[in-house]
Amino acid sequence: MNKLASIFIIAIAFTSINVFASGNVAKGKVTAATCVACHGIQGNSVVVTFPKLAGQGEGYLLKQLQDFKSNARQDAIMKGTVASLTESNMANLAAYFSKQTITQGVASKSANIALGEQLYRGGNKDKGVTACIACHGPTGAGIPSAKFPALASQHATYITKQLIDFRQDAHNTQVGASAAERNNDYEGMMRNITKHLSNKEIEAVSQYIAGLH
Numbered sequence: 001m002n003k004l005a006s007i008f009i010i011a012i013a014f015t016s017i018n019v020f021a022s023g024n025v026a027k028g029k030v031t032a033a034t035c036v037a038c039h040g041i042q043g044n045s046v047v048v049t050f051p052k053l054a055g056q057g058e059g060y061l062l063k064q065l066q067d068f069k070s071n072a073r074q075d076a077i078m079k080g081t082v083a084s085l086t087e088s089n090m091a092n093l094a095a096y097f098s099k100q101t102i103t104q105g106v107a108s109k110s111a112n113i114a115l116g117e118q119l120y121r122g123g124n125k126d127k128g129v130t131a132c133i134a135c136h137g138p139t140g141a142g143i144p145s146a147k148f149p150a151l152a153s154q155h156a157t158y159i160t161k162q163l164i165d166f167r168q169d170a171h172n173t174q175v176g177a178s179a180a181e182r183n184n185d186y187e188g189m190m191r192n193i194t195k196h197l198s199n200k201e202i203e204a205v206s207q208y209i210a211g212l213h
Contacts, residue, residue, distance in 0.1 A: 021091065022058065028096025031089050034081065042100040048157035054100035057144030061094035064184075073184040098144075105153030107211030112200070116208025119201055127196040132205065135189075140212040147186075156203075156210035163202045167194035 032043075035053070039045045043053035053061065067073035069082045069090070082090070107113060118124075121138075123131035132151070136142050140152030151159065165182035170191035172179055185191060194202070 023062075023088070023091030023093070023095030025092070025095045025099055028092035028094070031085075031093050032096050035093070038077065039097075043097040044100070044103045045155070048155040049161070050155075051158045052102050052105075052154055053097040055102040056098060056150050057142055057147060058094045058098035059144060059147045060142070060149045061097055062091055063147055065090040065093065067184045073182060074180065102150075102153050104213050105155070105210040107207040108156065111156075111207030112204040113208055113211070115201065116204035116206070119197075119205045120208050120212075124196070124201075129193055129196050129201075132209075140209060151209045152212040154209060156206040159206040159209055160202055163190075163194050163197065163206065164199075166190040167197060167202075170195040 035043075038047065038050045039053050040047075040050075043056075045052050064073060065082055065085065066087075068075060068078040069085065071079070085093075107116075119129065120132040120136075123129045135146075135148040136151050140150060142148045142150035144150075162182060166185065169181040169183045170188075171177075172181065173183075173191075174195075183191065197205075
């Protein structure tokens with residue numbers, strides 16, 4: 001069975017088991033006042049190091065908040081932000097941001113869009129890199145029911161940082177280093193992909209994603 005088929009089977013399985021109670025959008029809007037400084041009004045950050053949250057899958061957003069709270073995903077700013085949030089608060093925030101509309105992103109004019117598109121849509125069989133389209137869809141909408149995130153119009157700088165962090169964590173594990181970068185991906189899927197990507201490829205696919213809509 002090839003990697004692409006395996007990923008689709010995983011996505012179907014996730015769809016059937018990842019059922020959660022949806023949060024309250026109105027209550028989430030109130031709580032979201034604490035998020036505006038970094039993530040912008042309605043979840044559209046204008047600072048490229050902070051992700052846009054608008055339109056992101058509700059289940060994915062909730063999982064990230066839970067992971068920050070449990071230290072499964074580490075970030076100093078987010079650790080302080082989620083410290084006082086209850087499970088209900090996090091569910092409401094996820095519901096609120098998932099209902100917002102993301103602002104359209106733009107790829108850099110100097111980016112290698114052709115390479116980015118090739119990796120996103122076709123992967124790289126020679127290096128064992130699965131196409132991003134398998135989990136994130138042809139338009140970058142993700143698979144919300146499987147908690148695979150939407151990527152379209154996300155800041156390229158933020159995407160690049162996440163891919164590098166996944167890759168670094170894979171390297172740390174390989175050499176037996178204890179330092180963790182980012183490792184809250186399901187079954188190490190992102191780490192298994194990014195460990196085969198060069199900086200040039202990461203930059204190219206990140207820019208392609210930024211302009212995808």
